[in-house]
Amino acid sequence: MTIGELTRRTGLSASAIRYYEVERLIPPPRRRSGRRDFDSGAMSQLVVVQLARDSGFSIAEVRSLVTEFGRERWRKLAQRKLGEIRSASRRLRVMTNLLEKLLDCECPDIEFCGRAISRSRSGSSPKTRSGASSRARPPLSLRPKV
């Protein structure tokens, strides 16, 4: 499979795929007269890489995910990210509710909604938890698509 075909199948750009190879998120494919020739295994791995990126893994984290599979460091990372993904899901759910309410005109204004959100949060988490909660934030970044 050429890189062009892989772009069609995955929606990734050719430059992104080459970049992922350089960064060792996917193994270097064999070459046919200089050109990359991917097999279906490469595509399967690329799908996982893509999902992980979409779920907020950084390039370095995806590298760990695929190169240290099964090892102890890997388990630590996977567990940490699982926690991050769960809290991200919670926040997405809150935002979904907010947008639905705003679209249904159930909220008079933005500040009103902010107060509602603050209330629901302070009910479920310790409120005196002061400062430094977002140090060095690994940004989970999700594109649309699918």
Added chain:
Amino acid sequence: MTIGELTRRTGLSASAIRYYEVERLIPPPRRRSGRRDFDSGAMSQLVVVQLARDSGFSIAEVRSLVTEFGRERWRKLAQRKLGEIRSASRRLRVMTNLLEKLLDCECPDIEFCGRAISRSRSGSSPKTRSGASSRARPPLSLRPKV
């Protein structure tokens, strides 16, 4: 409320809060001898801004969200983002399942999981949907926290 107190309450940095003001995500607060003095309304709005950022709104989108509230352009944006957030949630769910399976050693390797994901996707979406699916991707970025 000083900016310092606001950082403690929201977990945002002072520079981020000033930046949001410059970018008009929050209204300029009144000043006491040059220093910002926020009221609780500002804090409520900041909570919404924070949630929207965490849910993948860009700075420009958050600006639209708060400055064009209720207008038609605003509804369009809100509906589009609602769709993006839903598909992001789906992808997070797939990643959660994947990580849980991998941690339980239910998957022999990464490629195996990739094939499983491809199968579940091609079952639910038209497979001949070729190319150009991720043009100009607005990256939804989520930090941990909460």
Added chain:
DNA sequence: CTAGGACTTCAAGTACACTTTAGGTCAAGA
């Protein structure tokens, strides 16, 4: 034989969202 299109490498460029730096102001406590 030549043209076109898809591919190659390597280096440099870009966008976004802040952060950091430099230099200054202000109020309160020792």
Added chain:
DNA sequence: TCTTGACCTAAAGTGTACTTGAAGTCCTAG
């Protein structure tokens, strides 16, 4: 009075994740 710490502005710097550009290679069709 001096110092400390929190605050101020404006401009420049940073990291991440690619993208773009330049210059060249390879295969196929005409």
